[in-house]
Amino acid sequence: MDPVTLETERLVLRPFAPADVDALHAACQDEDIQYYTPVPVPYRRADAEREITEELPAKWAAGKNHTFGAFRKDTGALVGSYCLFVVSRGVYELGYWAVREQRGRGYSAEAGRALCDWGWATLDVHRMEWWAMVGNTGSRAVAERLGFTVEGTLRARAIGNDGVPHDWWVGGLLRG
Template sequence: MEPITLTSERLVLRPFEPSDAPAVYAACQDPDIPRWTNVPSPYTRDHAADFVGRICSEGWRDDMTYNFAAVTKDGGALVGAVGLVRLADLRGPERQAELGYWTAKEHRGRGYTAEAGRALVDWAFTELGVERMEWYAEAGNVGSRAVALKIGFRMEGTLRAKIPHEGTRRDAWIGSLLPSDWGLPSVAPYLPGPQA
């Protein structure tokens, strides 16, 4: 897929560029980012250059991962990263994707990540035909969970031993968001099962 740019009220979501490497490197020095995400630790300048120069472009080229730099409209400061990972072929019957994000420490608590996430989910539902969006984070990551709830995700429970982390397996919270949650149509109708 060719990379695209999205906008929200305060942000531009655009493909990462090589010039973003210093800002990505600086953001990922915050110990909370490698603690709660899968970025390497310690995070080096080479990791940042590889992410913006190779990993992001390969994801778009292979039509599997769509990473966006979330930057402010009023100055272009990097707020964070937001991306979609295809969980299944979007042209097939499953049409599922996963939303992920991290936020630079100095931009947390302003609603930027939820705003970026809503823009990305809207694009996924209306343009890509995603019929189930998933979010998961290590159990205990209350910041990520708060953002997911602001976006509209419904918490579904805990996945035991879902995340390998530094030689251990950690539980994960999982949530989902459906087009119908936002009043949008789906290709396949949703037939809820009985509630436990």
């Protein structure tokens, strides 16, 4: 699938471009992003370059992962990273993180809604899932604002960047 650009009232969601390397690198220095998401630790500039120039374009081309950078229309500042990726046939996961300075302004719910709407309209989706490490209350609040039902907690679901197994919440949003 060819990459697309989406717009909301306050945001432009588009694939990351080489000009975004410094912003992505700076955002991923945040301890919360490094703790709650599967980014490399430490997150080096070379990681941002590889992600933007190699990994994300290949995933878009394969139609398996549609990652967007969300940028404020008024300032052009990076708000966060938002993606839909294939879990199984007809099931996609909504994943996201927000830049520390942009949190608490409703941008993640706005971007998440745009991605869900695009996914329902464009992809063969009957269910969207959301996953977050237990304790990531900001992510959970966004998911619930988007209408996801928290369906349970999976014990020791994944090993975190700290090398320790962590429990994870899972939620679902069904078409219609």
